[in-house]
Amino acid sequence: MPTGEKELLQKSARGDAAAFGEIVRRYQYPVYVTALQIVKDPAAAQDAAQETFISAFASLKDLRSIDTFPSWLRKIARNKALALRKAQVRLAPLEDAGVLQSPAETSETEKKEERIEADAFEGEVRRVVASLSESLRFPLLLCYLDGVPTAEAARFLGISDGAVRKRLHDGKKKLQERVVRMAEKSFQEYRLPRDFASRCICGCRRARQAKGK
Numbered sequence: 001m002p003t004g005e006k007e008l009l010q011k012s013a014r015g016d017a018a019a020f021g022e023i024v025r026r027y028q029y030p031v032y033v034t035a036l037q038i039v040k041d042p043a044a045a046q047d048a049a050q051e052t053f054i055s056a057f058a059s060l061k062d063l064r065s066i067d068t069f070p071s072w073l074r075k076i077a078r079n080k081a082l083a084l085r086k087a088q089v090r091l092a093p094l095e096d097a098g099v100l101q102s103p104a105e106t107s108e109t110e111k112k113e114e115r116i117e118a119d120a121f122e123g124e125v126r127r128v129v130a131s132l133s134e135s136l137r138f139p140l141l142l143c144y145l146d147g148v149p150t151a152e153a154a155r156f157l158g159i160s161d162g163a164v165r166k167r168l169h170d171g172k173k174k175l176q177e178r179v180v181r182m183a184e185k186s187f188q189e190y191r192l193p194r195d196f197a198s199r200c201i202c203g204c205r206r207a208r209q210a211k212g213k
Helices: 003-013 017-039 042-062 066-091 103-131 134-145 150-157 161-190 196-212
Strands: none
Touching (some): 017 042, 017 066, 042 066, 042 196, 103 134, 103 161
């Protein structure tokens, strides 16, 4: 662990909220992604991450070895996210009914949502393919969709085998660039707000004040 980080953690353990704010900024995304993998929802993952840092700030003085902070923080994040997921399952109503979902029904709902997301992504990819020029799109469809060997595609298109390979290379490159841009755009909803660390510190201070009363 870097010396500077140890100093920040030592100050944080003594109740220095400003020092802990820097720790939050360094670890906010690892904690957030840990929670997101469990709760599968950006807003819920933010809540779990914030609760993680509030809990960590309150308990940091009891941590035996500062060197174990990353794994200790990850464990807190997992526990907070798992607790939140259990609460979501317990409170989520069945469609058109006032009863709770069973774990099997919840799992089926999650699978259905994943299929919808996958279908939507595939639809976006198809639109990206359709946006390519015909000279690039046709070889891609022939060779990757229909499995036609490049030599046969070359004969069909009346061009050389090398030309087909070149178009495949160019087509894949453009396709990758556009899919990456599309993915980057979709990932924006998963980004933490810029004031996330500040919110966490405010929560830490409120929790400390409440405990002191």
